Amino acid sequence: MSALQRISDALRDANPIVRKELLAALRTPLYVRAVVVSLVFVGTVVALSAASIADGREPWEGGKTLFQVFFGVTFFVMVLVGTTFGATSIVQEREARTLDALTLSALGPRRVARGKLAAVFLSTAFIPVLALPLLGVVTVFGGVTAGHLAVATVYALVFGAVGAAFGVAVSASVSTTRAAVTVTAPPVALATLIGGSVLTAVGEQYARSHALSIRGPLFFADAYFALPLDRSYLLWLVLAPLWLALTPGTLFYAVAHAGLLDATQDATRPVKRWALAATPATLALALAAARWTPASTSDRVGLAWSLTGAAVTLATAMLFHFAGTARTPTRRMAREHTGPWRALLPAGRIPSLRFAWLYGALTVALSTALFAAGSPAMRALTAWTAAFLGALSGLMALRGARDDESSGAARLHGVVALFVTGVGLWLVALLQQLGGGTHPDLLAHPTAPLALSPTWALLAALQAVRPHDVTADTMRALWTGAGLYAAAALVLHALASRRGRT
Amino acid sequence: MIECEGLTHTFGARTALDGVTFTVPKGEVFGFIGPNGAGKTTTIRILATLLAPTAGTARVGGIDVREDPEGVRRIVGYMPDTAGIYERITAAEYLDFFASAMGIARDARRGAIDRAVELTEIGALLDREVSALSKGQRQRLLLARTLLHDPSVLLLDEPASDLDPRARIELRQLLASLGRMGKTILLSSHILTELADMCSSIGILERGRLVTAGPIDAVQSALRPGRRARVTVLRDPARVPETLARFTFVKSTARLDDAELDAHGGGRFEVSWEGDAWRLSELVAALAAADLALIAVEPERRDLERLFLHATGGAP
Structure with missing residues (x-):
């Protein structure tokens, strides 16, 4: 047996799905057409750009522009094609009922998810590989080195893989191809648009302050070679990009894995495990950023604020995901939940909802303790957030406490509660305005203590409010709301426990 | 299993x-x-x-x-x-x-x-x-x-x-x-x-x-006690019931509608009896000896359609 044959066999045995998917893809006209169209698109954009910069500029400047154009377009195409392929990868099998045969095989959900992910990534990676000859045009102009090209290629592949993972995660969680494509397209378009804009803005500033030869969104390609190897290099050019790729990538993998588990297994477990691993990593990176780079008190409070927003969003998403799990753990779940994980990762609907609450509350509390312990506003917001999550999880637990109750009831109550608390205050203000009243002071409104947090999370995300802008009225509202929601949380969880027993 | x-x-x-x-x-x-x-x-x-x-x-x-x-x-x-x-x-x-x-x-x-x-x-x-x-x-x-x-x-x-x-x-x-x-x-x-x-x-x-x-036989016995067979003769159909009546294990003999056979002087019957296949062989021998121009004997043993209809309440 030749060495090549041995390698081929080893790859096939590692995950037979990859080979089968690639074989099928290469024989599918739609896939071939998608690759050809992508290449023509990239080639056309690069050719038009090359023609437009050929006159009146130094060739090396034109080379840098072409470098940005080539990788910008390639990255866009990779993410677009990767997420679309990913979005159809599992759900098409579900629709065609070929997924049953995979479920019954010895592969298991983990290997199926990994195989699908690898196959989608590899079939997407053909695009930049086949587009490599176009780089010849870029290098003709000069201005970029082989190192720049290598770094940009690695980034395109890594974030293309994250896009593919997002598609596969959605594909494992929905029941129709149409739903999968509909769900993936808007977030991907939004993320590409926002991510591109942020990267361009940051790149301009960073390149100017560090005298990098490449500006704009691909500034990092030069940063790897131009900056000194120090803590800042390790933090911003190694750890931060790794975190940026691995955190969402592993979350998407966990969601895909959960979507492939059968009804007797605990589908909440992969996400819980991800949360327990990703949160300390995120906090450690944030700590390193706060210690190794000059950060003002305002910066640290801003960091705590951002982490709080992320934790609340994640905990809320977990609540809605976990509401769909079986009310009573199956015997298999009970058998599989052994060892130290048993207490940390409880199975069943009510314990899982409580896990999401505690996860959110603890993460928010840790973020504040680590970065903004001296800020009274952050302490108040932490208390408010923990109590609010407790009440929300309690309400959802109460509405899904019995075996005969579907997950839909719990989710519906959660949505209504979020809507009322998040939008209610603004609606009251709007009605008062329409009624001819003066512009109301929202934070002094009687409903403010109960309706503040989601509104604040939104404002925080938009960077519209900073903690030092917090007034005495807001502080009072936060602490009053925290007390009310904490009481509600205790009552609702007690009622849910009692209702579940009857 | x-x-x-x-x-x-x-x-x-x-x-x-x-x-x-x-x-x-x-x-x-x-x-x-x-x-x-x-x-x-x-x-x-x-x-x-x-x-x-x-x-x-x-x-x-x-x-x-x-x-x-x-x-x-x-x-x-x-x-x-x-x-x-x-x-x-x-x-x-x-x-x-x-x-x-x-x-x-x-x-x-x-x-x-x-x-x-x-x-x-x-x-x-x-x-x-x-x-x-x-x-x-x-x-x-x-x-x-x-x-x-x-x-x-x-x-x-x-x-x-x-x-x-x-x-x-x-x-x-x-x-x-x-x-x-x-x-x-x-x-x-x-x-x-x-x-x-x-x-x-x-x-x-x-x-x-x-x-x-x-088992099919057991289901059949439970649903329709006794065995059944269809008997077709081309001559003197009226003598079929009296020929079979001599056997105590025969439970019933019912004439079935068959316009074509009736027009040609023949007839088709559904015979129900208690016992095994050897009893059917005795009936066949008797019918053959009676010179009725016996042309077909069709045991009902695996007529699942009848069983199904009977079991689900749609049977005749």
């Missing part, structure tokens, strides 16, 4: 299975009969570990489907009713993929594929792309995939649906040889004639409830 007790499954407010209890002994070919929506597919999917029962227990080879689904999957081969199949790979690649996915060791894989190919007689199709195979050929390929890991229990959901008559006959022969190999087979169909020659026992399912189950 297969034991279901109080098996219940609900989809939202709809009860698809309602307390189904039956047993299939080792080596039995068990036919699940019922109209569309009766709960056949739900039962088979529960046994294949693709659905969890809402209540009740199901065991395959002594393994509980909820406790150890992986253990059940190792001994079960499942062929769904409307299975998709990967279109853009060849039949050989398809089987190689599933042999690998089933965890069959590399050195044993070739042998496993060869055995399944030989049994299902798809050797000539191996180099063809799956999308180019006919419905019957795909069905054979699916069955070959189902047999790759040499399961001791086969769960086949409507295996002959949409097949042409020739493919149906071939499939019947194939299942018969699998039965002879000692495999326990549970297959479902809403086409009763399809099962008649293949099954040693049956279960009749209607609206999620099991009406009856057991």
Whole structure:
């Protein structure tokens, strides 16, 4: 047996799905057409750009522009094609009922998810590989080195893989191809648009302050070679990009894995495990950023604020995901939940909802303790957030406490509660305005203590409010709301426990 | 080999299975009969570990489907009713993929594929792309995939649906040889004639409830006590009842409508008697000796359509 044959066999045995998917893809006209169209698109954009910069500029400047154009377009195409392929990868099998045969095989959900992910990534990676000859045009102009090209290629592949993972995660969680494509397209378009804009803005500033030869969104390609190897290099050019790729990538993998588990297994477990691993990593990176780079008190409070927003969003998403799990753990779940994980990762609907609450509350509390312990506003917001999550999880637990109750009831109550608390205050203000009243002071409104947090999370995300802008009225509202929601949380969880027993 | 007790499954407010209890002994070919929506597919999917029962227990080879689904999957081969199949790979690649996915060791894989190919007689199709195979050929390929890991229990959901008559006959022969190999087979169909020659026992399912189950003869005896045969004579039909009345084990003799026979002076009867096939031979001898121009004796033994209609309340 030749060495090549041995390698081929080893790859096939590692995950037979990859080979089968690639074989099928290469024989599918739609896939071939998608690759050809992508290449023509990239080639056309690069050719038009090359023609437009050929006159009146130094060739090396034109080379840098072409470098940005080539990788910008390639990255866009990779993410677009990767997420679309990913979005159809599992759900098409579900629709065609070929997924049953995979479920019954010895592969298991983990290997199926990994195989699908690898196959989608590899079939997407053909695009930049086949587009490599176009780089010849870029290098003709000069201005970029082989190192720049290598770094940009690695980034395109890594974030293309994250896009593919997002598609596969959605594909494992929905029941129709149409739903999968509909769900993936808007977030991907939004993320590409926002991510591109942020990267361009940051790149301009960073390149100017560090005298990098490449500006704009691909500034990092030069940063790897131009900056000194120090803590800042390790933090911003190694750890931060790794975190940026691995955190969402592993979350998407966990969601895909959960979507492939059968009804007797605990589908909440992969996400819980991800949360327990990703949160300390995120906090450690944030700590390193706060210690190794000059950060003002305002910066640290801003960091705590951002982490709080992320934790609340994640905990809320977990609540809605976990509401769909079986009310009573199956015997298999009970058998599989052994060892130290048993207490940390409880199975069943009510314990899982409580896990999401505690996860959110603890993460928010840790973020504040680590970065903004001296800020009274952050302490108040932490208390408010923990109590609010407790009440929300309690309400959802109460509405899904019995075996005969579907997950839909719990989710519906959660949505209504979020809507009322998040939008209610603004609606009251709007009605008062329409009624001819003066512009109301929202934070002094009687409903403010109960309706503040989601509104604040939104404002925080938009960077519209900073903690030092917090007034005495807001502080009072936060602490009053925290007390009310904490009481509600205790009552609702007690009622849910009692209702579940009857 | 297969034991279901109080098996219940609900989809939202709809009860698809309602307390189904039956047993299939080792080596039995068990036919699940019922109209569309009766709960056949739900039962088979529960046994294949693709659905969890809402209540009740199901065991395959002594393994509980909820406790150890992986253990059940190792001994079960499942062929769904409307299975998709990967279109853009060849039949050989398809089987190689599933042999690998089933965890069959590399050195044993070739042998496993060869055995399944030989049994299902798809050797000539191996180099063809799956999308180019006919419905019957795909069905054979699916069955070959189902047999790759040499399961001791086969769960086949409507295996002959949409097949042409020739493919149906071939499939019947194939299942018969699998039965002879000692495999326990549970297959479902809403086409009763399809099962008649293949099954040693049956279960009749209607609206999620099991009406009856057991060996065909036993089910027949329970539902319609006594045996039945149709007798056709071309001469003196009026003498048939008096000829048979001499035998104390004959329970009834009823004339059936047959305009063509009646017009030609003949007649057809349904005879019911207690006892075994030897008693029927005595009746045949008596009818032949009576010089009635006896031309046909058709025992009713495996008339599943009648049994089904009778069991579900639609029988004459």
